[in-house]
Structures are given as structure tokens and as C-alpha cells.
Amino acid sequence: MELNLTSLPEHNTRVLLIDLENYPSQINELPKVLAQYHLVVICYAQSNARIPIDWLMPLNETINKAQLKIFRMTSNGKNAADFGISFYAGMLMSQLPPDAHFVIMSDDQDLDHVVNLLKNQQRSAERLGMRKDEPKPAKLTPPAEPAVQTAELAKTNGKDPLTLLIKLYCAHLITYKKNRPAKKTTLLNSISNKLGDEKHRSEALFQALVKLQALQIQDTKVQYFDKRIVELTH
Known part of the structure; x- marks a missing residue:
């Protein structure tokens, strides 16, 4: 079945390309997020690759719209499916x-080359899956609710500027969840840029986010706690 491109939105088309032989753990969420994509392409080479039965019902609507392409490579070489994705x-x-956005779902790090080529052509693209040289994440206990806040943050009159800045920056972290600063230095730069005329409060805001357990620093790297970040926007 050929892909139907005539019924797609004129802007912000989202394309999902799945490497069926090297798919990451995120693919378990596919039935829940499938509606976010306008086109789905599944590539595989090995004959023992199978589409999980749980996908069949969510994929049905995409199939009916001719917006799904399942492509088996004629050769089952090591990187055959990669060529299909490419x-x-x-x-x-x-x-x-x-302005179309391409998402490649694969643990195969070689497909980062495809993502980079798309970006070189001024296209938006990303790969969902294991990153190169990615260390196993440390098991961290989610932070408990803070029992004590600093005197400045504990004000309840609603007029404290730092309290407002905390809400605004936490909302910023939620909006740009996929592009959060990964290191302390880039986080401080992000805070400073976001605050504008209030950038003199950058260090105070950073310390407040740490004390409020919205984030923590481990060896210069930033660990975010989404539940707490959401709470601080209220």
C-alpha cells in the first residue's frame, strides 16, 4: 500500500519511522501516542521480526487512511532496515x-547519521532510543515534599518576585521538556536568558529550584524531577 500524502495537514506534519529490529523501550508507548503522527513507516529485514499484537487495533485507523507503510527489505543484511529508514x-x-518533523524510533545509533542529514537540510528530526555512550541512569529516590522552604520562598502574600520566577521557569521546563539543559553551566545560562531584566536573580532562582527539589546536580549534570516541577507551577 502506497502512502497517502494528499490528506496531510499543510503544516507541522509528524512522521514516525520505526526500526522494527532495534526498537527501544519507548515503543511500548506507541499505541498511546500513535494519534500524534500523520505518517508511520515500519522497516524490517529479518523474517522473524513481528509487529506486536497490541499494536494492531491502534494501527488500524492509520492503515485505513493509507498513512502506514510496512516495508520488508529484500536483503536481510546487518544494516538492511537502516537503508529502508534512510x-x-x-x-x-x-x-x-x-516544517515536517521526523521521529526515528530505534536503538541503532547509526541512524543518528540520518537525523543529522535531515537537520543539515533544515528539517526537524530526532531519534528516540539509546544514546551513544549513554551511561545507565543512577537509581534515584524521587524527592519527598520539602518540609521547610527558605524564608524568602515561604512568603504567602503572592508579591514575592522569586516565587513568581520559580513558577515561570518551571512552566518553561515543562514546555521545553525535550530540550532541557543537561549540565549546570547551560542551566544557569538558560535561567539568565529567561529572566531578562531579572537576570540578577539567576543564582537565587537556581538555588531555590535545588532547595525545592525540582532538580539536583550530580557531577555537573542536571537531574530533573517532573512531578515536583509541575507542582511548583501551581
Whole structure:
């Protein structure tokens, strides 16, 4: 079945390309997020690769709209499915609007080359899966509710500027969840840029976020706690 490109939105088309042989743990969420994508391409080479039965019902609507392509490579070489992903990414890039967003779902780090090529053509692209040289995340206990806040943050009259800045920056972290600063230095720069005329409060805001357990620093790297961040926006 050929892909139907005529019924796609004129802007912000979202394309999902799945490497069926190297899919990451995030793929378990596919039935829940499938509606976010306008086109789905699944590539595989090995004959023993199977589409999980739990996907069938969520995929049904996509199939009916002719917005799903399941492609088996004729050769089952080591990187055969990668070539399928690369081919369809390039083909769709030339046929879709410039603001289309490509998501490659795979643990195969070689597909980062495809993502980089798309970005070099001013296209939005990302790979969901294991990162190169990615260490196993440390097991961290989620932070408990803070029992004591600093005197400045404990004000309840609603007029404390730092309290407002905490809410605003936490809302910023939620909005840009996929592009959060990964290191302390970049986080401080982000806070300073976000505060504008209030940048003199950057260090105070950073310390407040740490004390309120919205985040913590481990060896210069930032660990975020989403539940607490959401709470601080209220």
C-alpha cells in the first residue's frame, strides 16, 4: 500500500519511522501516542521480526487512511532496515513541507547519521532510543515534599518576585521538556536568558529550584524531577 500524502495537514506534519529490529523501550508507548503522527513507516529485514499484537487495533485507523507503510527489505543484511529508514526519510523530506518533523524510533545509533542529514537540510528530526555512550541512569529516590522552604520562598502574600520566577521557569521546563539543559553551566545560562531584566536573580532562582527539589546536580549534570516541577507551577 502506497502512502497517502494528499490528506496531510499543510503544516507541522509528524512522521514516525520505526526500526522494527532495534526498537527501544519507548515503543511500548506507541499505541498511546500513535494519534500524534500523520505518517508511520515500519522497516524490517529479518523474517522473524513481528509487529506486536497490541499494536494492531491502534494501527488500524492509520492503515485505513493509507498513512502506514510496512516495508520488508529484500536483503536481510546487518544494516538492511537502516537503508529502508534512510530511503523513506529522504523521500518524505522531498515531498513534505519544510516544517515536517521526523521521529526515528530505534536503538541503532547509526541512524543518528540520518537525523543529522535531515537537520543539515533544515528539517526537524530526532531519534528516540539509546544514546551513544549513554551511561545507565543512577537509581534515584524521587524527592519527598520539602518540609521547610527558605524564608524568602515561604512568603504567602503572592508579591514575592522569586516565587513568581520559580513558577515561570518551571512552566518553561515543562514546555521545553525535550530540550532541557543537561549540565549546570547551560542551566544557569538558560535561567539568565529567561529572566531578562531579572537576570540578577539567576543564582537565587537556581538555588531555590535545588532547595525545592525540582532538580539536583550530580557531577555537573542536571537531574530533573517532573512531578515536583509541575507542582511548583501551581
